[in-house]
Structures are given as C-alpha cells and as structure tokens.
Amino acid sequence: MTTIEIPRRILRKVEKPARYVGGERNAVTKSVPPPGTPEAQAFQRFAFCFPDIYEIGMSHPGLRILYHVLNQRADTWCERVFAPWTDMEDAMRREGIPLFSLESKTPLREFDFVGFTLQYELSFPNVLNMIDLGGIPVRTADRADDDPFVIAGGPCAYNVEPMADFFDLVVMGEGEEVLGELLDLHGAWKKAGKGPRTEFLARAARIPGIYVPSFYEVSYNEDGTVASVAPNRPEASARVLKRIVLDLDAAGYPEDDLVPNLETVHDRVFLELFRGCIRGCRFCQAGYIYRPVRERSPESLRKQALAATAATGYEEVGLLSLSTSDYTGLAELTAHLVDDLDGQRVNLSLPSLRVDSVSLELMEKASKVRKSGLTFAPEAGTQRLRDVVNKGVEEGDLMRSMKLAFEGGWNGAKLYFMLGLPTETMEDVEGIAALAHQIEALWRTIPRELRLRPLDLNISTSMFVPKPFTAFQWEPQESMDGMRAKQQHLRNLLRSKAIRYQWHDTHQSFFEAVLARGDRRLGAVLEEGVKRGRRFDSWDDHFRLDAWLGIMAEQGLDPAFYANRKRPYDETTPWDHIDVGVERDFLVRESRAAEAGETTTNCREGCAGCGATVFGGGVCFE
Amino acid sequence: MTPGRTMRARFSRTGATSWLAHLDLMRVFERTLRRTGLPLAFTQGFSPHPVMTFALPLGVGIDAGDDVADFALDADIAPEEFVGKMNATLPAGLRILGARIAPEGGESLMAAVHEASYVLRGPGVGAAVARLPAAGPLPVAKKGKEGSKIVDVRPLLVELAAKDDDALEALVKAGSRENLRPDLLLQALVDHAGLPQDAADDAETLRTALYTTGPDGARIRLA
Numbered sequence: 001m002t003t004i005e006i007p008r009r010i011l012r013k014v015e016k017p018a019r020y021v022g023g024e025r026n027a028v029t030k031s032v033p034p035p036g037t038p039e040a041q042a043f044q045r046f047a048f049c050f051p052d053i054y055e056i057g058m059s060h061p062g063l064r065i066l067y068h069v070l071n072q073r074a075d076t077w078c079e080r081v082f083a084p085w086t087d088m089e090d091a092m093r094r095e096g097i098p099l100f101s102l103e104s105k106t107p108l109r110e111f112d113f114v115g116f117t118l119q120y121e122l123s124f125p126n127v128l129n130m131i132d133l134g135g136i137p138v139r140t141a142d143r144a145d146d147d148p149f150v151i152a153g154g155p156c157a158y159n160v161e162p163m164a165d166f167f168d169l170v171v172m173g174e175g176e177e178v179l180g181e182l183l184d185l186h187g188a189w190k191k192a193g194k195g196p197r198t199e200f201l202a203r204a205a206r207i208p209g210i211y212v213p214s215f216y217e218v219s220y221n222e223d224g225t226v227a228s229v230a231p232n233r234p235e236a237s238a239r240v241l242k243r244i245v246l247d248l249d250a251a252g253y254p255e256d257d258l259v260p261n262l263e264t265v266h267d268r269v270f271l272e273l274f275r276g277c278i279r280g281c282r283f284c285q286a287g288y289i290y291r292p293v294r295e296r297s298p299e300s301l302r303k304q305a306l307a308a309t310a311a312t313g314y315e316e317v318g319l320l321s322l323s324t325s326d327y328t329g330l331a332e333l334t335a336h337l338v339d340d341l342d343g344q345r346v347n348l349s350l351p352s353l354r355v356d357s358v359s360l361e362l363m364e365k366a367s368k369v370r371k372s373g374l375t376f377a378p379e380a381g382t383q384r385l386r387d388v389v390n391k392g393v394e395e396g397d398l399m400r401s402m403k404l405a406f407e408g409g410w411n412g413a414k415l416y417f418m419l420g421l422p423t424e425t426m427e428d429v430e431g432i433a434a435l436a437h438q439i440e441a442l443w444r445t446i447p448r449e450l451r452l453r454p455l456d457l458n459i460s461t462s463m464f465v466p467k468p469f470t471a472f473q474w475e476p477q478e479s480m481d482g483m484r485a486k487q488q489h490l491r492n493l494l495r496s497k498a499i500r501y502q503w504h505d506t507h508q509s510f511f512e513a514v515l516a517r518g519d520r521r522l523g524a525v526l527e528e529g530v531k532r533g534r535r536f537d538s539w540d541d542h543f544r545l546d547a548w549l550g551i552m553a554e555q556g557l558d559p560a561f562y563a564n565r566k567r568p569y570d571e572t573t574p575w576d577h578i579d580v581g582v583e584r585d586f587l588v589r590e591s592r593a594a595e596a597g598e599t600t601t602n603c604r605e606g607c608a609g610c611g612a613t614v615f616g617g618g619v620c621f622e
Numbered sequence: 623m624t625p626g627r628t629m630r631a632r633f634s635r636t637g638a639t640s641w642l643a644h645l646d647l648m649r650v651f652e653r654t655l656r657r658t659g660l661p662l663a664f665t666q667g668f669s670p671h672p673v674m675t676f677a678l679p680l681g682v683g684i685d686a687g688d689d690v691a692d693f694a695l696d697a698d699i700a701p702e703e704f705v706g707k708m709n710a711t712l713p714a715g716l717r718i719l720g721a722r723i724a725p726e727g728g729e730s731l732m733a734a735v736h737e738a739s740y741v742l743r744g745p746g747v748g749a750a751v752a753r754l755p756a757a758g759p760l761p762v763a764k765k766g767k768e769g770s771k772i773v774d775v776r777p778l779l780v781e782l783a784a785k786d787d788d789a790l791e792a793l794v795k796a797g798s799r800e801n802l803r804p805d806l807l808l809q810a811l812v813d814h815a816g817l818p819q820d821a822a823d824d825a826e827t828l829r830t831a832l833y834t835t836g837p838d839g840a841r842i843r844l845a
Contacts, residue, residue, distance in 0.1 A: 310657065315656065345671075
C-alpha cells in the first residue's frame with residue numbers, strides 16, 4: 001500500500017496548501033487489515049470524490065452524510081478526495097504524483113470504489129480529470145480487473161448519458177441504503193475471490209436503483225435523435241427506478257460531522273428539514289426528482305442540532321430544504337432551537353423564507369443585532385409568466401412582504417429572476433423592472449424614521465436551462481444573443497442608485513444546457529476537452545465556450561441540437577430508461593398547462609397525480 | 623480580557639495543522655474551545671466568538687515547538703482542566719503543552735515578543751552556515767503583494783549556528799516591530815552561502831521558542 005506525501009516545497013508554493021493535507025477533527029481513520037488476512041479480504045476502501053476544490057466539496061451535505069453512513073460499517077473505510085486546484089495539479093503532473101485520499105494519502109488506484117457525486121453538469125470535465133489524475137483508465141471499457149469500480153450518483157446522474165462511457169455503474173436516487181447493498185454485494189464477491197469485472201457488474205445491476213451504462217445499447221435516428229436505449233444483458237432492467245429513503249428520521253445523520261480546517265462555503269452544521277418539494281415549479285428539476293416530500297420530525301432535528309454543535313464546535317446552524325417555509329414543523333422547531341442555540345452563542349442561519357409576519361418575527365429573533373438579507377425568488381416579472389412556470393408568487397404578496405420588511409427595519413432585498421423562460425416576451429422582461437420600481441415607490445411611502453439607511457435592492461437574473469425530468473424538458477433554451485438583448489434592455493430600465501442588477505454569463509448556461517439533455521455522443525467531446533486542458537468549467541474565469549464548440553464541431557455535433565431545439569412530446573429522450581417516479585404523462589400535462597397559462601395545485605392543496613405515489617410514502621400519504 | 627481569567631497556554635503544532643494560515647488556525651482553536659464546553663468569554667456584536675490572542679502569528683508551513691497564546695475564560699478554571707479538555711479535542715498535530723493563569727496588567731502578549739528561535743533542517747542547511755559572510759549586509763528579495771522589495775537579513779539575525787551538516791539553530795528578531803521570517807533566512811543561505819534552492823524550499827522549519835526582554839535587558843523565554 002502506498003502513501004503519497006506531497007513535498008514541502010510544493011505545499012509552500014500552492015494556494016491554500018491545507019486543501020491537500022487532511023487532519024481535520026472528526027475525520028475518520030481506520031486501520032487497514034494486513035494484506036493476506038481474511039479480514040483484509042473483506043475490507044473495502046471507498047473514495048468519495050467531489051469534483052471541485054476542498055472548500056466547495058466540504059460544503060456538500062451529501063458528502064457529509066454518506067461519509068458518516070459508510071464509515072459506520074466495520075468493513076468499510078470511506079475517505080475523501082477533492083479536485084486539486086490548477087497550481088497543485090500542475091505540480092502533481094510534473095512530478096508524477098497521483099491523486100490520493102485525504103485521510104490515508106492512498107492513491108485513487110488502490111481503492112475498491114471511486115465514487116463521484118454529480119451535482120452540476122459543468123463539473124463533468126473535472127470528474128474525468130480526477131479519474132485520469134488517479135491513474136485509472138478514463139473509459140470503463142479500458143479498465144482491467146484490478147482497477148477500482150468508478151461509480152457515480154447525485155442529481156445529474158439521472159441523465160448521466162454524456163458520462164455513460166466513464167462509469168462502471170451509477171446509483172439512481174438517495175445513496176444511504178443502496179450503497180450499503182452495493183458494499184454487501186462487493187464484500188461477498190471479494191471474499192469469494194473476486195472474478196471478472198462484468199461478473200460483479202451483472203450482479204450489481206440486479207440491485208434496484210443501480211444502472212450499469214455498458215449494459216445498454218443506444219441507437220440513433222437519421223435526424224440525430226435517440227431511437228432506443230435497450231438492455232443488452234438479461235440482468236439489466238428496461239427502466240431503472242430511483243431509490244429513496246422513506247423514513248428520514250431513521251436515516252443516518254453526521255452528528256460527529258467533519259470540521260474543516262479551512263473556511264468553506266457552507267461552514268456550519270446543516271439540518272436537512274425535508275427532501276423534495278410540494279410546489280411543482282415547472283422549471284425546477286430538484287422539485288421533481290426528489291419527490292415525494294419526506295420530512296424529518298422537529299424532535300430529531302433539534303437533537304441533531306444539539307449533538308452536532310457539541311461535537312463540532314461550529315458557530316452556526318443552517319436549515320436546509322428546497323422550500324423551508326413549507327416545512328410543517330417550522331414553528332415548533334425554531335421555537336426551541338433559537339433558545340437552545342442562543343445559550344451557546346451559536347447563530348441560527350435562516351435561508352430564504354416566505355416573507356410574512358411570522359417569519360419576520362423569527363428572523364428578528366434569530367439574528368439579534370444584524371438583520372440577515374431577505375431574498376425572494378419571483379422568477380418571472382409578470383403574473384402571466386409566473387403562472388406559466390407555476391410559481392405561485394402573487395404581486396400583492398410580494399408588495400405586502402416588502403412593506404412588512406421595510407416597517408421591520410430592513411432596507412432592501414435580493415430578488416431572483418430567470419430570463420428565457422418558455423413563452424417569455426419583452427413585456428415579461430419589462431415586468432421585472434416594473435416590480436423593482438414598484439418596490440422603490442413603496443419604499444418612499446415608508447415613514448422617514450424607519451428608513452435609516454438608503455434602499456438597497458438587488459435584482460439578479462440567471463438564464464433558464466431546460467432540464468430533463470421537468471415539464472420544460474421539451475423546451476428550447478433561448479439563444480445567447482436573445483438573452484443578451486434581454487439583459488441589456490433590463491439593465492437600461494434598472495438604472496437607479498438604489499438598484500443593483502447582476503446577471504449571469506450566457507456562455508456557461510449554454511453549455512450547461514447542452515450537457516443537461518445530452519446523449520452518449522458527448523462523452524467523446526468531454527474526454528477530448530479534458531485532454532486539451534479544460535477544467536473547473538463551473539468557474540467563469542476558467543470556462544472557454546470557444547474551446548468546447550471547436551471540439552463539438554470536430555466531432556460533427558451541433559450544440560444547438562441539444563440546447564435550442566423544441567422537442568416533440570413523442571421523441572425518445574436519452575433518459576427515458578430512468579424512472580424518478582414522476583411520470584412522463586404528468587410532465588406532458590404540465591407542459592400543456594404551462595402553454596395555457598394554467599397553474600397546478602401543490603401536493604398539500606390537492607394531489608396532481610405526478611406518479612410519486614409509487615414509492616408508497618411521504619406527503620402523498622399524509 | 624478580564625484579569626485572573628485569562629489562560630496563558632503553550633502549544634505546539636506539526637503535521638496537517640502546520641499548513642494553516644493564521645486566521646484558519648484561530649478558527650480551529652475557536653471551534654476546539656467551543657467543543658470543550660469550558661466557560662468562554664465571547665466578543666460582543668454580530669457573531670460572537672471566543673476571545674484569544676496569539677503572541678506571534680505562525681506562517682504557513684512553519685511548525686511550532688513552543689508557542690504561546692492567551693484564551694479568555696468566563697470563570698475560574700484550573701490550568702490542568704484546560705489542558706486536559708483542549709488536548710482531548712484538538713485536531714491531530716495541535717497540542718497544549720502547559721497552561722497557567724496569565725498575570726494581571728503588564729504589556730500585551732504581542733507587544734512582549736522581541737525574538738524567536740528556529741531550528742531549520744534539510745540537506746546541507748547546517749553546512750551552509752559556515753559559508754555565510756561573517757559581516758556585511760545580506761540582502762534578500764522579499765515578495766509582497768505589490769511586488770518584491772529587498773530586505774537586509776543581517777540586522778534581524780541575532781545568533782546563528784550549525785547543529786550539524788543538515789540543521790541550524792537561529793535566534794532572530796521577532797514581533798510587531800521587527801521580524802525575520804525563517805524563509806528569508808533560508809533564502810539568504812541560498813543567495814549568499816550556496817545552499818541549493820530546493821533544499822531551502824523543502825526545509826523543515828520549526829519555531830522552538832519565543833522571547834521577550836526583561837527590565838534588565840535579559841532575554842526571557844515567553845511561557
């Protein structure tokens with residue numbers, strides 16, 4: 001077994017060397033049984049790889065949960081691997097240092113499983129780069145029997161097709177239970193003396209929720225659309241249904257959470273209130289793929305908060321969910337939590353809540369002296385367009401909320417919108433400015449003594465990216481030129497001292513749209529891009545659209561085919577063989593309702609029959 | 623800090639924690655303090671945090687053999703309890719060597735530091751000492767945020783001796799008024815004593831002690 005030690009002279013030259021040394025409080029170290037012993041035969045090494053730098057990866061709750069869950073097993077040691085920043089990667093490649101785990105400094109090659117979480121499409125090139133830096137063949141087809149199994153999970157795994165040639169197997173859904181089953185299977189296979197890779201994969205394919213891409217053949221029509229994705233082995237099912245954890249209270253939670261030595265993006269205890277979302281906003285992939293909604297009880301959460309702050313020493317606790325105002329236990333939870341934590345001088349960080357008098361009072365209580373910023377996400381500038389996307393925010397609600405906020409001492413807010421939503425016209429774009437001006441006018445009606453600081457209104461627009469498994473998965477993304485024209489128009493309308501307008505770069509959103517609904521032919525594009533030095537594509541100062549377009553052209557692929565095409569409902573998508581519970585028929589109904597500008601009730605107002613009842617639990621059966 | 627309730631602790635750092643910048647090290651200590659459950663004094667204001675002062679910041683990549691920091695408590699605690707609870711929960715590589723209640727009054731810990739001793743270890747590092755000119759300036763380029771400037775190491779160097787061919791011991795000016803960074807001393811050996819650059823870049827750097835100056839001008843170890 002090798003241990004990698006980065007020479008001091010390299011650590012002294014790179015940015016934030018602490019990224020590469022580990023040694024954090026609550027990091028797990030286990031003793032590896034000596035080779036040749038029966039214990040060694042059964043022992044499994046799992047490398048959890050997050051395809052971005054330490055500070056970003058350590059903020060990911062999924063890593064923190066699965067690290068804890070896997071390490072609860074006596075037969076498994078789960079360690080962490082993050083993408084080295086470019087300065088460290090250059091040094092590693094120059095000196096022949098392979099990518100290694102933080103806990104034991106073991107090279108990636110020596111693990112049984114190398115698992116990647118796919119949180120955003122623009123991280124795909126980093127995944128390939130990390131596999132390569134680990135000295136493992138990038139393509140599944142090129143791996144030998146003694147290479148690790150390279151696997152993946154996470155939200156982008158649902159349409160993993162652009163990366164299908166690089167993963168031995170993919171986990172659909174939540175990993176807590178299915179990873180345990182996979183490790184049980186692998187442990188037994190190892191004890192029995194192993195065997196050829198495909199033999200293990202064939203057994204793994206039988207575990208519900210596990211997708212083995214090499215067990216499927218993809219054929220294409222003349223026009224480039226997918227003709228079929230069909231199993232080529234009996235062990236592979238025609239469709240793979242995702243796995244979920246029904247009882248979140250029983251699910252693992254890292255009370256002894258890792259405490260990073262560096263400052264990370266989400267540097268706090270996290271409390272996962274629930275998974276899924278009842279709202280059904282039509283653009284939101286997370287809201288659909290994490291259905292049905294399953295909540296944790298306020299008692300469990302309170303226990304977790306107290307245990308985790310004691311074991312970590314974090315100075316802040318944050319609430320995590322897709323729509324915290326919809327958590328049925330919010331009042332009960334916060335009633336106790338604010339007092340519990342205040343006694344320990346631990347801050348309760350509240351995410352964006354629906355702004356009403358209840359939550360304003362809560363925010364006052366939680367943040368004491370400083371008022372944390374208010375955020376709203378109307379997403380669209382007119383009621384018509386908000387109805388199209390099924391985002392139930394009424395203008396009256398927004399104005400009432402702003403009035404309450406201003407009277408309560410807040411002097412502004414951040415409002416999130418998207419540009420390029422289906423059916424959007426310039427009138428809708430102008431609606432964003434109209435809302436901002438209405439808020440400005442409202443501010444001027446607030447009594448002077450409550451306006452202690454100038455108004456500070458932030459408007460932020462991002463570019464709509466159509467995602468698979470949403471009602472908008474058939475929609476074209478707006479062209480980059482069209483987007484820029486809208487951004488410019490809005491910019492001109494928002495010229496005011498009190499308003500700051502931030503907009504997102506169109507290049508990255510465009511490539512994200514290509515990958516999000518991509519097929520296997522993009523694998524060669526990604527591989528070539530990485531060979532030519534593309535990395536950290538989610539970082540706007542590293543992303544090079546021209547480089548990617550060049551490679552696509554060389555491969556005879558048209559990015560507009562993936563991003564800008566309006567797709568017919570009956571077209572076979574590259575992800576048809578994956579089942580997230582929510583049915584295609586429901587998405588078609590929602591798409592048609594969107595076109596008609598009709599809204600759909602949320603799960604608690606009235607079941608819309610999306611199909612998530614197939615899991616037999618959660619909000620569907622409340 | 624409230625007199626009589628400040629715990630002055632000697633600590634060492636090696637391993638992973640040696641790669642932390644000063645602010646990150648402070649955060650590590652803050653969270654460790656919170657985990658101990660000891661009665662801490664907190665700052666006022668938006669985000670209260672434990673109160674602590676370090677005698678002299680530790681640069682990235684520098685080990686500490688015996689550094690000093692003050693931690694403000696909110697109640698009377700026996701030093702042994704402080705040492706025990708901290709060592710039970712500090713991350714690997716950080717250790718409290720001893721503690722005592724800090725004396726009341728007097729100058730701050732930071733103002734008290736005048737000198738620091740280092741042991742630098744690496745191939746040929748000790749042997750290079752004999753090749754250093756016995757007198758005269760020792761200019762070295764110091765890279766800063768706005769570019770590099772020339773620093774004369776000589777006046778900041780108090781004592782220098784080889785321990786063996788591959789190690790040296792140095793006593794240098796340290797603190798907020800004048801401070802010699804050990805990497806500049808190594809660079810002086812590269813520029814003026816023929817030490818290979820790689821050996822300097824790779825050298826183990828250990829700060830062994832901090833010193834203040836007594837009323838009679840004598841050198842006193844900070845503890």
